[in-house]
Amino acid sequence: MSTLFQQLVNGLTVGGIYALIALGYTMVYGILKLINFAHGDLCVLGAFIGLTVITSLGGASGSPEIWVVGLAFVAAIIAICCAGVVLEFAAYRPLRNAHRLSAVVSALGASMMIENGIMLIWSPQTLVFPQGVLPQISWHVGGVVITFTQLMIIVISLILMASLYLYVNHTRFGTAIRASAIDQDAARLMGINVNRVIVSVFILGPALGAIGGLFIGLYYRQAVFDMGWTYGLNAFIAAIIGGIGNIPGAMLGGLLLGLFNALAGGYISSTWQQAITFGLLIAILLVRPTGILGERVAEKV
Amino acid sequence: MSQEMSHTGPLLKLDNVGISFGGLRAVDQLDFAVEKGHIVGLIGPNGAGKTTVFNMITGVYKPTDGAILWKDRDIGALPPYKVAQCGILRTFQTIRLFSGMTVLENVLAGQHMQTRQAWWASLLSTPGQRREERDLRERCMAILDRLNLADVAHEPATSLPYGVQRRVELARTLAASPELLILDEPAAGLNDQESAELNTQIREIRDSGVTILLVEHDMNVVMNVTDRIVVINFGRKIAEGEPLSVRNDPQVIEAYLGSDEDEDVA
Amino acid sequence: MKEQIYRWAGPSLWVLGLGVPFALSANWISILALFAIYAVVALSQDIVLGRAGMFDMGHAVYFGVGAYTTAILNVTYGWPIFWTMIPAIIAAALVGGILAAPLVKLRGDYLLVATIGVSQIFHLAMVNNTAGVTGGPDGIFGVGVPSIFGHQLISQGNEYLVDWGLLGIVLLLMKNLEHSRLGRVFRYLKEDELAATTLGVNARYYKILAFALGAGIAGAAGTLFASQLAVVSPGAFVFTESVTLFAIVLVGGQASIPGVLLGTVLMFVVPQVFRELAQYRYFAFGIGMIVVMVVRPQGIWPRRRRMG
Numbered sequence: 001m002s003t004l005f006q007q008l009v010n011g012l013t014v015g016g017i018y019a020l021i022a023l024g025y026t027m028v029y030g031i032l033k034l035i036n037f038a039h040g041d042l043c044v045l046g047a048f049i050g051l052t053v054i055t056s057l058g059g060a061s062g063s064p065e066i067w068v069v070g071l072a073f074v075a076a077i078i079a080i081c082c083a084g085v086v087l088e089f090a091a092y093r094p095l096r097n098a099h100r101l102s103a104v105v106s107a108l109g110a111s112m113m114i115e116n117g118i119m120l121i122w123s124p125q126t127l128v129f130p131q132g133v134l135p136q137i138s139w140h141v142g143g144v145v146i147t148f149t150q151l152m153i154i155v156i157s158l159i160l161m162a163s164l165y166l167y168v169n170h171t172r173f174g175t176a177i178r179a180s181a182i183d184q185d186a187a188r189l190m191g192i193n194v195n196r197v198i199v200s201v202f203i204l205g206p207a208l209g210a211i212g213g214l215f216i217g218l219y220y221r222q223a224v225f226d227m228g229w230t231y232g233l234n235a236f237i238a239a240i241i242g243g244i245g246n247i248p249g250a251m252l253g254g255l256l257l258g259l260f261n262a263l264a265g266g267y268i269s270s271t272w273q274q275a276i277t278f279g280l281l282i283a284i285l286l287v288r289p290t291g292i293l294g295e296r297v298a299e300k301v
Numbered sequence: 302m303s304q305e306m307s308h309t310g311p312l313l314k315l316d317n318v319g320i321s322f323g324g325l326r327a328v329d330q331l332d333f334a335v336e337k338g339h340i341v342g343l344i345g346p347n348g349a350g351k352t353t354v355f356n357m358i359t360g361v362y363k364p365t366d367g368a369i370l371w372k373d374r375d376i377g378a379l380p381p382y383k384v385a386q387c388g389i390l391r392t393f394q395t396i397r398l399f400s401g402m403t404v405l406e407n408v409l410a411g412q413h414m415q416t417r418q419a420w421w422a423s424l425l426s427t428p429g430q431r432r433e434e435r436d437l438r439e440r441c442m443a444i445l446d447r448l449n450l451a452d453v454a455h456e457p458a459t460s461l462p463y464g465v466q467r468r469v470e471l472a473r474t475l476a477a478s479p480e481l482l483i484l485d486e487p488a489a490g491l492n493d494q495e496s497a498e499l500n501t502q503i504r505e506i507r508d509s510g511v512t513i514l515l516v517e518h519d520m521n522v523v524m525n526v527t528d529r530i531v532v533i534n535f536g537r538k539i540a541e542g543e544p545l546s547v548r549n550d551p552q553v554i555e556a557y558l559g560s561d562e563d564e565d566v567a
Numbered sequence: 568m569k570e571q572i573y574r575w576a577g578p579s580l581w582v583l584g585l586g587v588p589f590a591l592s593a594n595w596i597s598i599l600a601l602f603a604i605y606a607v608v609a610l611s612q613d614i615v616l617g618r619a620g621m622f623d624m625g626h627a628v629y630f631g632v633g634a635y636t637t638a639i640l641n642v643t644y645g646w647p648i649f650w651t652m653i654p655a656i657i658a659a660a661l662v663g664g665i666l667a668a669p670l671v672k673l674r675g676d677y678l679l680v681a682t683i684g685v686s687q688i689f690h691l692a693m694v695n696n697t698a699g700v701t702g703g704p705d706g707i708f709g710v711g712v713p714s715i716f717g718h719q720l721i722s723q724g725n726e727y728l729v730d731w732g733l734l735g736i737v738l739l740l741m742k743n744l745e746h747s748r749l750g751r752v753f754r755y756l757k758e759d760e761l762a763a764t765t766l767g768v769n770a771r772y773y774k775i776l777a778f779a780l781g782a783g784i785a786g787a788a789g790t791l792f793a794s795q796l797a798v799v800s801p802g803a804f805v806f807t808e809s810v811t812l813f814a815i816v817l818v819g820g821q822a823s824i825p826g827v828l829l830g831t832v833l834m835f836v837v838p839q840v841f842r843e844l845a846q847y848r849y850f851a852f853g854i855g856m857i858v859v860m861v862v863r864p865q866g867i868w869p870r871r872r873r874m875g
Contacts, residue, residue: 035679090861094861095861102864108810109814111853112849116847117850124846240680272691275688278688281684286673361765380764381764382767384765390766397759397761398759398762413763413767423749424743474766477766477767
């Protein structure tokens with residue numbers, strides 16, 4: 001029984017990270033109907049920038065001061081937001097009226113570029129996050145271990161998701177985002193600056209993604225240049241489970257996928273865990289392509 | 302005796318047909334029949350459910366109630382391609398030509414069901430396949446000729462003027478040798494001269510042995526070419542009969558023609 | 568005149584290619600042999616993606632099925648290479664058709680995502696040594712060379728000619744496709760599926776056929792790939808390969824034979840020539856893909872509008 005609860009805690013941690021990254025996919029898809037394949041790699045770039053700040057300011061050994069960790073997050077967020085905006089401006093905006101596949105290829109190209117850019121700047125090897133970046137505290141509750149890192153990831157993810165939800169549903173600009181997702185032309189006619197909305201989505205998504213990426217680094221204590229595909233695809237699957245384009249759906253999908261992966265890996269087979277995840281993805285697409293919470297169809301007949 | 306031979310009733314019969322989308326009842330308890338060799342008009346105000354009826358007949362939507370009988374056989378559950386194989390062919394309210402393809406290539410699509418070549422013959426370009434391709438092109442050119450489209454046969458279809466595109470779509474549908482031709486607002490967007498030509502073409506098509514069911518707003522077309530008219534409003538039939546009697550039906554005038562007469566006065 | 572040049576340029580280039588083993592160095596022969604194999608795979612991807620308009624991002628799977636079929640039959644059961652090509656084509660076409668049967672009802676991005684899933688599952692299945700026949704992460708070594716009438720085609724030049732011959736056959740098939748019912752039906756489905764079905768086209772049948780056909784041709788290329796490299800491992804059929812094939816069609820030009828061949832040159836031949844810069848390969852590809860799409864969204868060499 002305690003194994004089950006341990007898997008649930010682990011699953012919730014990873015699920016929180018997936019949800020943060022999934023939000024970036026779903027917000028862009030909601031408005032541009034584009035799978036931003038580069039999003040996973042942007043998140044990984046965030047992890048590398050954060051790691052660089054931590055190792056250069058905090059020293060390779062010992063625990064860095066709390067402000068160094070904070071600075072790592074701030075630096076990663078700022079850098080990834082800038083990268084997101086540049087990406088939108090250079091790779092996606094010129095293709096907004098082109099055939100949808102052209103933008104997909106551009107996104108794939110951006111993904112390759114960022115992924116291999118990370119490899120060229122940092123290293124093709126796996127980089128290790130120093131021990132003790134975060135307090136090495138853990139709690140034992142009836143045989144279940146919860147580390148400080150896990151608790152932090154779960155709590156911060158939930159706070160961020162709740163804030164985003166409130167922002168999108170209860171502010172003027174949030175309404176503009178939702179309106180643009182439903183009908184860009186109508187939103188434009190109502191005086192909404194759709195370009196500004198799109199840029200904002202390329203700021204919000206990467207900001208959350210950078211945090212998610214850094215969480216991955218801190219949780220697994222390592223980062224490798226090509227992990228964007230793995231985490232990106234999982235987060236993307238999470239977005240689909242919840243209903244692509246649907247913001248609360250991405251949150252729910254992330255948490256559910258984290259739990260599903262932990263249980264499938266723990267109880268069925270760890271070597272086949274990813275295959276099971278993709279099998280789930282295909283099954284969902286066939287049975288309910290709009291996801292759990294989704295109602296809008298991605299493509300009109 | 303085959304079923305085909307024994308069939309004596311109407312070609313197409315809608316029997317108590319209805320469809321709901323979510324909670325919305327788009328068409329309800331609709332009955333009407335199309336006799337062989339007739340031109341039947343389906344009219345009604347905007348949003349009355351006319352195109353929905355066409356979509357049900359052609360298999361795009363599945364009716365939730367009732368039966369659609371084609372020569373006494375229920376075709377309500379058939380997918381669109383099987384409905385087409387029965388000999389029921391349609392055009393669309395918003396023209397749906399294959400963009401990036403020439404007029405001839407579009408019309409060749411209509412000959413799909415008449416084409417015999419197997420997929421591997423297509424790949425290997427067998428002598429029989431090449432002969433068939435030549436014949437297909439000749440037949441399609443003949444159809445284009447009939448509709449005065451031979452000059453534009455090699456033009457990209459979607460770059461042509463609107464009225465010409467309508468004729469290309471008609472040619473494509475005729476190339477499929479329909480028994481029943483369903484036209485969804487064939488005169489929409491046509492000028493007076495083009496719409497007059499359309500009247501003649503529709504009669505010619507009927508005289509060549511094709512039964513026609515059409516939705517049209519242009520009363521000039523409806524009153525001049527149809528043998529029978531079915532009027533629907535809010536998804537229900539409110540009148541049916543010959544053009545003249547329908548025109549004088551008070552219920553129809555109130556629901557539909559009333560606004561037209563206002564315009565006439567003004 | 569221009570029409571004539573266009574008609575004869577392709578066949579002339581292919582005939583010229585027959586002279587490669589006699590004129591060029593061993594290095595170039597092996598590069599062009601791989602070009603021929605990858606060009607066949609890219610053309611088969613184009614059938615599904617560029618012609619029938621289905622977003623298939625798992626095409627390396629069928630290439631892999633063909634290569635593994637050949638490797639297993641040749642290494643484990645001692646079949647001659649040429650004989651393995653038939654089961655390789657059948658196996659790949661079956662996998663393509665069977666996977667497509669449920670998947671073709673998905674549209675656009677949904678199909679794309681589902682085929683990504685298929686690609687990942689295939690890769691994992693090969694790595695995990697499913698049924699104990701795929702050799703796990705290392706793959707299968709010692710795939711033999713083809714033989715004709717008992718003569719083994721040991722020389723690199725002879726193997727090249729076999730690859731070049733397959734490319735020639737596939738180019739001919741693609742050319743035939745352009746003037747046939749099958750090729751037109753694929754385009755009708757790509758442009759407007761609803762209009763096509765109301766004209767009597769059984770969309771599901773033709774979509775599955777497109778997948779099976781594309782997969783079968785990729786499977787044939789897989790046989791020659793296994794023989795050319797003498798080893799088949801999961802690494803050759805990873806998702807990145809599928810992405811590259813997908814990109815070849817769009818960067819080159821959908822449904823354009825010269826476009827797809829040009830795309831193959833850019834994505835497979837150019838990196839072979841600049842091998843010392845290998846680590847920059849995908850970085851440069853990434854930038855290149857963005858630039859080409861922004862400057863020429865239809866691809867570098869788009870399909871010519873035929874006026875005939």
